[in-house]
């Protein structure tokens with residue numbers, strides 16, 4: 001009693017002393033000293049981020065919340081790959097954060113048994129997932145895993161899932177994109193709808209209808225989204241908060257309760273109806289003569305049908321399918337959204353992907369036409385898309401849909417490197433941070449470089465524990481193969497058809513969540529890609545993105561400065577591309593021999609009749625001698641459409657001039673009009689001409705080059721066969737040739753062009769009289785034995801005959817007009 005009184009007096013007197021001698025400032029200073037001491041001690045003893053008294057790591061995390069993923073990655077680099085952390089006092093969260101592949105391998109594989117999903121995980125997801133594979137441990141998990149593995153890797157499932165994806169992509173996704181082209185759309189949302197429909201089809205065998213063109217709100221899909229979000233909220237809210245919330249059904253717990261009801265009712269109805277449908281049918285392989293159902297639910301029902309002790313109860317069937325939808329929905333869509341965003345930032349990767357697709361399509365027995373709308377890629381073709389596989393893997397590396405995960409040891413444990421880990425603590429492993437570690441991926445770890453996945457033209461995979469994007473060990477993602485097929489098909493189908501452009505000013509950053517959503521979605525516009533396919537054909541080596549940006553830039557410049565006259569924007573574009581190191585295609589050699597000479601009374605013009613398009617003979621009997629005026633004709637070499645257009649244009653100007661003056665056109669007038677027209681386009685109108693005619697001043701022959709320069713000569717040749725033709729003229733031409741000698745010499749020169757130049761060919765046209773197909777030196781030898789018959793009689797549409805007054809007789813032996 002005496003000692004009790006003494007103690008009491010001591011406490012009272014010391015309190016009085018403190019009260020009279022200490023100020024608040026003293027207490028604050030003392031706390032500050034403790035804090036500084038603690039911080040220094042912490043800095044000296046650990047390498048991880050700052051852990052504060054009472055609040056643990058929370059204030060540090062809050063300080064970096066806006067860029068939490070980057071900060072986490074840097075913290076792992078600074079700490080050499082692993083650091084301990086502690087949450088708030090009494091929060092019960094503590095453990096280790098790691099990016100060390102050795103430790104990850106240990107928990108996911110070597111000592112797998114000690115690191116199950118655990119109680120904390122199960123109790124948070126129990127309302128939603130029940131005993132489904134995603135939330136199960138031990139035997140419950142093992143049985144589901146076995147069935148899922150064997151079904152998803154069977155040939156039957158491969159065929160079925162491939163067909164389901166193809167159908168959804170071609171009949172729904174591309175239709176929606178088509179309807180939205182030119183408009184701003186949230187690509188992430190659209191992809192979420194796609195993967196939701198796709199996983200529902202694969203898991204439940206139902207069409208959830210999210211991808212209808214109006215993009216309707218589907219109650220089941222909405223409830224699924226709500227229930228996922230609310231379940232995740234339980235991970236960031238202490239149990240002593242969310243459990244009472246659940247009891248009183250308030251806040252996110254109320255939403256969770258209502259949404260779970262909708263999801264479970266849908267699952268329950270589907271299972272009930274499918275069972276009735278399948279079990280009432282005697283034919284397991286097909287119902288009512290239809291092809292057999294291969295979705296996971298139907299397969300499980302059929303597998304369990306004749307078993308006495310069925311493992312899958314109705315409730316477990318529901319849980320199993322719901323787990324699949326959860327696992328397959330967000331991951332692939334989010335992965336795809338980041339992929340498309342990265343592609344818009346890396347046009348060279350996009351070009352390589354397109355080239356790969358192009359080559360694969362060209363290898364088909366019947367390659368698709370340039371503007372073919374629906375292209376169904378086969379599984380075999382997708383397998384050959386090695387670069388695309390690498391690009392998708394690289395994008396998943398940088399933006400892993402499951403960016404971090406954690407495990408709880410069941411008993412105290414020691415990692416292979418001696419790190420101690422207590423029962424009840426957590427081991428958090430961070431895939432986002434791992435991707436940015438130089439020690440794991442090299443100096444270019446931050447770069448999007450698909451090439452790192454390719455060796456000797458083959459795709460090379462990485463260790464599951466360094467590339468933990470699909471988890472590893474016995475719980476490796478069971479849908480990995482399916483996910484790759486799905487993503488490759490979506491990417492190939494979309495990129496082949498559209499150029500994607502992120503809306504200017506749209507912010508792209510990750511949302512803090514267990515799945516790495518884009519916080520503000522991915523707002524894009526899509527443009528049909530017809531141009532690129534042409535460029536690919538010509539062997540252009542630049543990206544559509546560059547072109548697109550440049551067109552936009554040029555368009556905005558054009559808007560700023562009002563201009564008149566001709567636009568040389570495309571020349572500037574080509575200059576800029578050439579400076580950027582991009583190789584333009586070589587000019588198309590159209591292949592022509594055109595010639596002309598002056599004989600004693602006039603002019604003779606000649607041309608071959610072959611029109612080529614690259615290596616292809618597009619027209620064997622086209623006309624290269626164009627009418628200008630009754631007394632003037634003009635041979636054209638270069639681009640067929642250009643020569644046709646320019647001679648037509650000048651011809652009509654000459655006609656107007658004749659009406660105006662009432663006099664015959666003079667050859668020099670035609671020459672001046674042609675040269676000034678071509679000069680204005682500085683060689684961009686691909687027309688090289690031989691102009692000939694007879695007027696009051698006598699016969700005249702001129703050559704006109706595409707840039708507008710001209711020459712006046714007694715004999716002239718142009719086109720790719722010009723050298724061969726010129727050789728004939730130079731050796732045999734003389735002044736005062738007779739008409740027949742002139743015709744023979746022109747014919748010989750053209751034949752020389754035809755037989756010495758690959759581009760020139762077919763027949764010989766000649767003029768003064770228009771001797772159409774004057775000579776056929778290499779005629780077609782195959783003629784249909786049955787001839788040609790026409791099923792319908794020719795119909796007479798007009799009987800009125802308007803006589804034409806021509807100065808020159810056109811002797812039509814055969815042949816077609818040159819096509820534009």
Ligand code: HEM
Nearest residue numbers: 133327328331332335401402469470471475477478479483
């Ligand atoms: C890019 C796409 C995907 C990624 C990155 C991905 C990633 C993952 C990860 C990290 C896990 C382990 C989760 C954990 O244990 O906490 C997992 C498990 C799983 N995934 Fe995927 N996944 C993808 C696509 C899919 C798809 C399309 C399906 C099915 C249609 C699917 C089905 C599953 C299932 C059933 C599990 C549970 C496996 C088990 O616990 O044994 N996944 N996935």
